[in-house]
Amino acid sequence: MTLSPQWLDELRSRVTLSTLIGRTVKIQKAGREYKACCPFHNEKTPSFTINDEKGFYHCFGCGAHGDAIRWMTDQRGLSFMDAVKDLAAEAQMEVPAPDPRAARRQEQRATLHDVMAAAQDWFVHQLGGIEGVQARQYLENRGITAQTVREFGFGFAPDSRSKLKEALGSHGVDRLVEAGLLIKVDDRDPYDRFRGRLMIPIRDPRGRVIAFGGRILGDGEPKYLNSPDTPLFDKGRTLYNLDKASPASRQTGRILVVEGYMDAIALAQAGFPDVVAPLGTALTEHQIERIWKMVEAPILCFDGDNAGQKAAMRAANRALPLLRPSHSLNFISLPAGQDPDDLIRAEGPRAFAALLEKPQILSEKIWSHELAAEPLDSPESKAGLKKRLSDHVRDISDQDIAQHYRQEFQERYEKAFFANRGSAAQDRRYRRPGSPFTAKYSASTATDDTKSVSVSGHDLRIAKAILGGLIRHPSQISRHFEELTLFKLADSQLQDLLSELVRQAMRKETLDMQGLLTILEQTDCYNVAKGLLRADALNFTFNRKLPDPAPSELIERAHRDLSEAIQVITARPGLEAALAEATRRVQDNLDEESYAEQQRLRQAKQAFHDRLMELTQIDDVV
Template identity: 45%
Template sequence: MTGRIPQAFIDDVLARTDLVELINSRVPLTKAGTNHKACCPFHQEKTPSFNVNGNKQFYHCFGCGASGNAISFVMDYDRLEFPDAVDELAGRLGMEVPRDALATPSVSPGLYDLMSAASDYYYANLRKHRPAMDYIKQRELSEEVIDNYKLGYAYEAWDGLRKQLAGSDKITHDLVETGMLVKNDNGKIYDRFRDRLMFPIRDRRGKVIAFGGRIINDGQPKYLNSPETPIFHKGRELYGFFEARQANRKLERMVIVEGYMDVVALAQFGVTYAVATLGTATSESHLQQLFKTVNEIIFSFDGDQAGQAAAWKAMEIALPLIRGDRMVRFMFLPEEDDPDSYIRKHGKAHYEKELVESMPLSEYLLTSLSENTDLSVAEDRSRFIARMQTYLEKATDPIYREMLMEAVAQKLDMHPEQIRASLGVDTVVTNKQNTQTSSHVKSMTPMRMLITLLVQNPELASEVTVTDWLLQVQTPGADLLKQILDILHSRPHLTTGALIEHWRDQQQYKQLQRLATWEHLIETDETRQEVFRDAISKVFAEIRQTRRDELLAKRKSRGLDDAETEELRELLASKA
């Protein structure tokens, strides 16, 4: 799933997808006039407020505000990332997702099929093997957890999996490529995982891409992971991420722990939002994935030296990523505990209370840097500031960096200006005009009315044949209106849902979604066309007024040439 998906293909997928049919396959819809209704699948309600418009290919819930097109629905309902949602819809239509020049060679679907078959094989083995089930009982894992995480067992035999799956040289080759079989220097081929409790590692779509295995009896290593393969990249994947999204309709936070068993044990006690890295340190890619789903990430590490070292590395990766409402916290357990043992001793409520009250990254950073330091001594204070400067430079968000400097000043009982001066940092100046606008519907200016009517009725774009005149318009929204018109002129059959898709991941996306659901009470096509033309006339009037004001000001200050004088005369004569 690498490479950018061409916009034209996305348009085609949306054009071929029947949103009503798609949603009805998951949520039973009832006909209501020209629309369809249901109880919203994204929040609990007794009276249906979830509306689906087949003509616009757009849905909206008047209860919780959820809205979007077919891609949005699959992303939210099936908990998929954008590329995977497009892939899912394309698959329903029998279409293959293309990639642009940035794409890497595609992976054979057969590799995923083999990994799924291996998972089924291990899963079936588990309940047949007493030592493995004894270990499961010792860890007090329920049948539900076993099934949700599809835990399995790899027999001690050197060729158990190979005999089960490798019916041809091609399959044997593919099993070696996926890391399930090992081929040594002598050409001998054998199972990688033997006598191990197996943890399938699934990607965001739920496809098995790798395994982790814990030894059941004596042996080393205690944990063994799949190697890097065409479908598995350790630095990008997180164990338990798919399962967490399946278990929680709305995730508020994610907890990062150190191992598979920690994830599974926490799930056993109802903490179903934990993930673990796969034999690697936490990477920027890991955190970026999580921040697409939640705004709060908590590292829950052992309190031993290894846990402290892992936490410090994680802090250095996370610091540049903090901005806006993102939050990173650190929860350290007693040295004798890991998340598994801790939650068994204290229970879910206590563990979650500790999570909520865990240490923010800023506090962890300042506390760690000031350890073994006497901040009443001038030399230690200077050294502390010097150390802190390195991390202040890593903070990319200026507001957050400012807050860190204020925290340093408070810790040292100094004025923030003194800290800034010693670090050579200017004060951050915020612009109130850049703050987020209110979510309430604004009064309909002519420009806003034009954009709203076009979003809701893309066919109105035929009323405006040229768009270059919008380059002269200084009214806010003129550039967006021109973009909308240009897109609709090149793709005249786009629906509301497909049109808005062109702004996904841009700041205008949510604004356009709101406008798509605005009830302006303009009921007939004839009235909508009349209002649209009237708004165009008002925008042209604004252009003329602006030009009149410019020429009048110039005549007063510098004078006009003959052409400008004639232009002003005509504008004054046409003044409404």
């Protein structure tokens, strides 16, 4: 009977683990998990937890750990297949019929496991022999303790083309080639792959040796050599030290990711056992997903040199399309020229622990990398930074997360290049060249970009016009994401329509009015949208039906006026609040300075009114 990993995953997903365990063990709810006294050892205080979301149980007392199938075999005493059949019947799944070819493949893998176990024993034996002196000296020089040597299974491959082939000859040459231990080129005799190298076994999550990594001793290339992909080993889907890091992470709630296995071993020896490493490649999508099953925000600890930082950014770029709520990556940057082992040997474990306390989040990592990518000494280079950030946002599949990144990058960009703008800069934000809308008021009166803008009263009529304009000109929605997401309209139907417009613009970069209406037709907002298109009172330039084809100057004016209307709505609440505060100070103090401030703000308010009168033919807009 052969069961694919996909079929077994589906079986586990259909079983509610707490319900299964709760039939024989008294459990109680504890936050998002369940707890109980462990059924595998005697205890009075519950240390046994059940996590339905992740599909496993774990005892912090005795270390018992497993999924639904493991529960049936360990607690109920069933065989694996009997456990699967019982669970499948309950989940209403049919157990696949026997597949002779798959059975042969399973037998083949079992044989390869025997081969790899024999090779591991042989390499360990060689390390302790006469030829292993140089390898033992290397380990001693790097500060690797005897306990670490045993725990991680270090071995040695003699500098010979045939010693391993002769030692494991009973397994057959073809099997040794298939396991990646011998190299076969054309019709020549196969020869040992690993020669004159310190050997590090690579294990699967169950602790079985599936491959090897070999570090050259002395001169030679490559410095590190890994097993090729085999029926047991897929380099892009395997994480070094996962068998030890997985249980450790359940204690720490953390996973560290480093560049290579020697870094992982050094950290584990220094007291950081929750560490894994990819195997000679950048972190792959599958490896990221595998880590996310253990923790939601692993910490990537790459070297401080250029190569390490490039590897960190490759991981960041691969993660962007995969991001989902609460799942991301964190980063720490090591001092230039140092890897984790260098840092710990130079300054001790506390220095590394201090870095872990303040990791960079993913958005901060991307921003700092792009900011330092080139000198930002011209308008063109600054525009290049903005484009690179936009490209990163475009790679994010989850549109809610993409919008948060878009807003954060915009805020960082403005802070970096416009942090010191005064009242004149604020004026430029709210008026176009040649416009009578030229009132000057200080930055303190403008609405803070990060705060919501409540829209009610007379401004709600302008908001209706803006919504109608956005429906007629959908391309403008994405240009004003930041302001539109801050609006809080007093009318709930208008607010729902605004939210839907923003959502659809984030999902689809190119929208025309008819396409947008077709989408809205499937929502509760459609009638409101059609009503705004028919409203005669909304007589702004951007609400008017343009001829087809429309002259470019009419389209440009409509877009320009729509942008100004949005800016007015954004700024007016802050201006009104500032005017009220100034009026209060005049009444309290009656000093000349307060009076001058009040008059300046009144002039600014009048400028808002004057500009809106230009944008519409309606006399009583304000």
